[in-house]
Amino acid sequence: MKIYIGADHRGIKLEQEIITYLESQKIPIIKSSIKNEEDDDYPDFAFDVANKVAQDKDSLGILICGNGIGISIAANKVKNIRCARVTSEEDTYHAKTHNGANIISFGGISFEEAKKLINIFISTNKVSEERHLRRINKIIAYEKEVYK
Numbered sequence: 001m002k003i004y005i006g007a008d009h010r011g012i013k014l015e016q017e018i019i020t021y022l023e024s025q026k027i028p029i030i031k032s033s034i035k036n037e038e039d040d041d042y043p044d045f046a047f048d049v050a051n052k053v054a055q056d057k058d059s060l061g062i063l064i065c066g067n068g069i070g071i072s073i074a075a076n077k078v079k080n081i082r083c084a085r086v087t088s089e090e091d092t093y094h095a096k097t098h099n100g101a102n103i104i105s106f107g108g109i110s111f112e113e114a115k116k117l118i119n120i121f122i123s124t125n126k127v128s129e130e131r132h133l134r135r136i137n138k139i140i141a142y143e144k145e146v147y148k
Contacts, residue, residue: 005029
């Protein structure tokens with residue numbers, strides 16, 4: 001499993017702390033190829049990471065912006081992406097087990113809190129319950145324009 005990560009100018013410090021941590025855990029991590037600038041735009045990082053996760057089915061993604069909302073909205077415009085803005089351990093667990101999230105986003109949290117959320121995201125199994133799979137399959141059908 002690989003993790004793709006991206007952050008706008010408001011998340012650069014946290015992004016670097018996360019990269020250092022994940023590398024210390026021997027988890028392959030790939031930083032967005034979009035260059036950070038003083039006034040960069042979060043959709044650029046969202047689209048870059050989301051497209052990479054969508055193409056690499058066994059990967060996950062982490063996105064960081066000022067509050068995690070805008071970057072998650074942008075990421076969810078990419079087909080086959082389910083990005084959840086998470087603010088708690090429970091959010092993170094349910095994002096993965098109920099909603100099939102393959103990317104999480106956040107902003108304005110400490111490194112210690114981010115580390116907790118990331119560990120849950122990485123270690124939690126994918127969706128397996130039929131009722132949750134049924135709901136995710138409806139989202140996938142809608143993306144493919146075959147939802148009835």
